[in-house]
Amino acid sequence: MRKRRRSLSTSLALLVTVSLLSAPACAVEPKDRTSTSQQNVSAERARELEHLVRQDCGSCHGMTLKGGLGPGLTPERLASTDRASIASIILDGVPDTPMPPWRPLISETDAVWIADYLLTGRTP
Amino acid sequence: MNIASSAHRLGLILLAFVTACLPLNAEMSTLRGTGDLGIIIERATGSLLVFDSTRRATIARVEGLGDLSHASAVMSPDARYAFVFGRDGGLTKVDLLTGSIAARVVQAGNSIGGAISDDGRLVAVANYDPGGIKVFDTETLKEVADIPATCAKGRSKVVGLEDAPGRRFVFSLWDAGETWIADFSTPGEPRVTRLSGIGDRPYDALITTDGRYYVAGLFGEDGLTTIDLWQTPLAPRRILSGYGNGEAKLPVYKMPHLEGWALAGDRFVLPAIGRPELLWVDSRTFTEVARTKVHGQPVFAVARPDGRQVWVNFAHPHNDTIQVIDSVTGSVMREWKAGPAVLHIEFTPRGHEVWVSVRDGNVVQVYDTHTFELKAEIPARNPSGIFLASRAYRTGL
Structure with a gap:
């Protein structure tokens, strides 16, 4: 779990130490009601993926996923696309567009989790 | 009688004036310049911090700026106001001295930055949706011009909006491979010059500090395109063609x-x-x-x-x-x-120090650029862009 409220430190060394100490601290997975894919991803990984979607996918799709250089990824925009297709686009990208393949960085399980996350609109 | 009445009215006016001036006088006890001030965008919370780069400290937080993911800012010529371009089309004029919003409009659905004219009178915003630029009066944020980026595909997303000398704005059309120059030097409608053949999907651009060269980066091609704005007629020129040696690009994650x-x-x-x-x-x-x-x-x-x-x-x-x-x-x-997710780097005007935002560390770091010593860490909520008031004095920033 990423430590959110870090006390102010003027020491870079301390910052690094704190980062290292921020090991997974929360092992309690919230009861999932949305999809089976969600049970294959730990609560900690889910938080990391949510962060990835908002911050890094958000570079192009907007932090609130309403679009940017890339299209919006809200449930309404994705309504006609199924989970497997979305996961496949995430993993392999879209040739000749800026959408890169994320396969080098995330697993297939992760991609399916993200597809569900987008489709169920549990986005901010 | 008449004179007495006038004197009485004058007295009331004076009293009202003095009363109105009281808060101002209170502020004047902290009279200060703005040359060393700046802002830090807090992208996830729609807020920004005003900071003092000399004291290496934040002095105010301004909230209510909407979606600030990928936000950027330009500065007024008096270095007092920041014009902040939000992702959601918001354009906010922030007073660095009072730490408050002086004016705000939501002018489009999706935006990607902007520029301020050389005379400081016009602020222009590049929009993805609806594609085009809009130009506003910097005093009031009243709309001055709306230039839709029309192309064969309808409307194009606009990128790389830069200011050029002579009240001009230069920008590129992602979907059309064009660069347009909007000239506001004469009263009335701006004169728009369209240059085609810029290349496949320009994604961003720069203008050199002398205002002479506009350089657009291309996503779809191995190379960049430059336009010499001192040349007549204007002609785009491809540069660094094939810098990738024809090799496949690595996936671009940002x-x-x-x-x-x-x-x-x-x-x-x-x-x-x-x-x-x-x-x-x-x-x-x-x-x-x-x-x-x-x-x-x-x-x-x-x-x-x-x-x-x-x-x-x-x-x-x-x-x-x-x-x-x-x-x-x-x-x-x-x-x-430096920490998780280093997003932006901003030097002090003479470069003795540099401010670095570390988004996931919720911190902005200040380094001495000669010794590389970490001089300070400033807490900030998911900080992204850092913009010093001294940008007011540079073309293209």
Whole structure:
């Protein structure tokens, strides 16, 4: 779990130490009601993926996923696309567009989790 | 009688005036300049911090600026106001002295930055949706012009909006491969010049500090396009064609930014797209003279104002690292992990210190650029862009 409220430190060394100490601290997975894919991803990984979607996918799709250089990824925009297709686009990208393949960085399980996350609109 | 009545009225007016001035006088007890102030965008919370770069401290937080992911800002000529461009089309005029919003409009659905005219009277915003630019009066934020980026596909997303001398704005059309110049030098409707054949999907651009060259980076091609704005007629010229040697691009997890381009001596340095490299370009001939292999795909390559060093940050998943390049040798002189998600780098006007935002560390770090000592860490909520008021005095920033 990423430590959110870090006390102010003027020491870079301390910052690094704190980062290292921020090991997974929360092992309690919230009861999932949305999809089976969600049970294959730990609560900690889910938080990391949510962060990835908002911050890094958000570079192009907007932090609130309403679009940017890339299209919006809200449930309404994705309504006609199924989970497997979305996961496949995430993993392999879209040739000749800026959408890169994320396969080098995330697993297939992760991609399916993200597809569900987008489709169920549990986005901010 | 009449005179007495007038005197009475004058007295009331004076009293009202003095009363109105009281809060102002209270503020005047902290009279100060703005040259060393700046703002830090807090992207996730729609807020920004006003900071004092001399004291290395924040002095105010301004909230209510909407979606600030990928937000940027330009500064008024008096260095008092920041014009902040939000992702959601919001344009907010922020008073650095009072730490408050002076004016705000939501002018489009999706935006990507803007520019301020050389006379400081006009602020222009680049919009993805609806594609085009809109131009506003900097005093009131009243709309002055709306220029839809029409093309064969309908309306294009606009990128790389820059200010050019002579009340002009230059910008590129992602979907159409065109660059347009909107000239506001005469009263009435702006004169718009369209240049086609810029290349496949320009994604960002820069303008040199002298306002002469506009350089657009291309996503769909191996190269960039430059336009010499001193030339008549204007003619785009392809440069660095084939810098990728025809090799497949690596996946681009974050588009590089050209605005922080770096002039170092007689050459400038640009982040390559889809390659972990910096490209060194002769500033007179626009030919490639060298290349530096770096830690990951560069996002910003920013020169210290004297050009002696170039500081580089990287795209995901290498975004915890900073590299400093020696601009004389072109080699990496320093490298360290600054923290999770280093997003932006802003030098003080003379370059003695640099402010670095570490988004996931919720901190902005201040380094001495000569000793590399970490001088301060400023808490901030998911900080992204950092913009000093001194940008007011540079074309293209």
